[in-house]
Amino acid sequence: MIPHGHVTKLSPRPKLVLFDLDNTICDYDGARLIRTRYAFAPHFSEAGRLDAAVADAFTRAVEGCDHFPDVLLEHGIADPTDVAESQARYREDRYRGLTLFPEALEVVADIAKVALVGMITNGPADIQRPKIELLEIAAHFPVIVVSGEVGVWKPDPAIFAIALERCGCDAADAIYVGDSVHHDIPGAHAAGMRAVWMNRAGLPWPGAQPPHAEIRDLYELLPLMGTELH
Numbered sequence: 001m002i003p004h005g006h007v008t009k010l011s012p013r014p015k016l017v018l019f020d021l022d023n024t025i026c027d028y029d030g031a032r033l034i035r036t037r038y039a040f041a042p043h044f045s046e047a048g049r050l051d052a053a054v055a056d057a058f059t060r061a062v063e064g065c066d067h068f069p070d071v072l073l074e075h076g077i078a079d080p081t082d083v084a085e086s087q088a089r090y091r092e093d094r095y096r097g098l099t100l101f102p103e104a105l106e107v108v109a110d111i112a113k114v115a116l117v118g119m120i121t122n123g124p125a126d127i128q129r130p131k132i133e134l135l136e137i138a139a140h141f142p143v144i145v146v147s148g149e150v151g152v153w154k155p156d157p158a159i160f161a162i163a164l165e166r167c168g169c170d171a172a173d174a175i176y177v178g179d180s181v182h183h184d185i186p187g188a189h190a191a192g193m194r195a196v197w198m199n200r201a202g203l204p205w206p207g208a209q210p211p212h213a214e215i216r217d218l219y220e221l222l223p224l225m226g227t228e229l230h
Contacts, residue, residue: 036054040086155183160187196211
């Protein structure tokens, strides 16, 4: 069983805590639901049908809107003009509904009292940097590594090595906190770091090599660090 934040501590205490951005610090999935609903809304007069189409689209892909034609067709929207309108509405405001998780900056600030903090995020620079600016979080993370800027993407351990070098810290003294079972946890393992899985949905661990700890929100990271909010 993966230990949860309120059960155990990470020993020795990490000198560096590196965070993922999407679905760890900010609610990317929540924003994607808002964007998809905005995109589909003009074509559904019944809330139930709209809800079903949005839920279907959400489960088909984790980004983009190339799947919209198939989803809309299955939910009775076949007119190519309507489909194109939905895709245009989805693209017109990439950051619609994007917010930080309520506890994010409070927890990061408290951890910064006992350890270095930084961020590693996958994505093109022209998407991730404006997102970071919109959320006004750059000042909270002295080191931010964006995959599109360095040409390496998680789970490649090289991107973790870049962050470690910029922070002046060894892998054994660092942890990585992220939600992705495909990119964050295996990447941290491959880099020789301890991995903490952000599992807000309370899902069972699906991978072969589990994380060192599991948390349901960022508050649960504090007991792992042996600290608390002040």
